[in-house]
Amino acid sequence: MNEYDEQIYRIVAAIPRGKVATYGQIAFLTGCPGRSRMVGRALSHAPAARKLPCHRVVNHAGRTAPGWDEQRPRLERERIRFNPNGMVDLDRHLWDVAFLPQTSNPEEPL
DNA sequence: AGGTTGACTCACC
DNA sequence: TGGTGAGCCAACC
Helix, strand or coil, X not given: CCHHHHHHHHHHHCCCCCCEEEHHHHHHHCCCCCCHHHHHHHXXXXXXXXXXXXXXXXXXXXXXXXXXXXXXXXXXXXXXCECCCCCECHHHXXXXXHHCCCCCCCCCCC
16 A cells, blocks of 8 residues: 555544545545545555545535445444435534644544 | 546526 | 536546
8 A cells, every 4th residue: 555545544533423524535634635526545555444434425526425325324323424416414514624733733533 | 548437516597 | 406527636547
């Protein structure tokens, strides 16, 4: 695994229970905004041994990953709400790390 | 080497 | 809301 993937995994591991993050958000936190596709790829290849909460990552619209039917039940198990259209209610559950003070380092796990 | 493919996003309709 | 098209970039034919 390369350093960039490691960085992504660290950030994903820091997503709190009951919250979700978007691929773009994570790409931004790695210092490489615009690389959301790379985030998706890294997560799709994430080793199971890491036991990452990758179900807490959705796309910018709140849609869950295509072809992964277990993601939604997992989210609902943490009391995350879905809109009638099948999207995560981002207004309610989006990880608000972007609003943290600058003094905190989002790349450090909590 | 060059075309295709994605767990994506944005700007427009 | 939802569709489309362009930009994106590493992995994979």
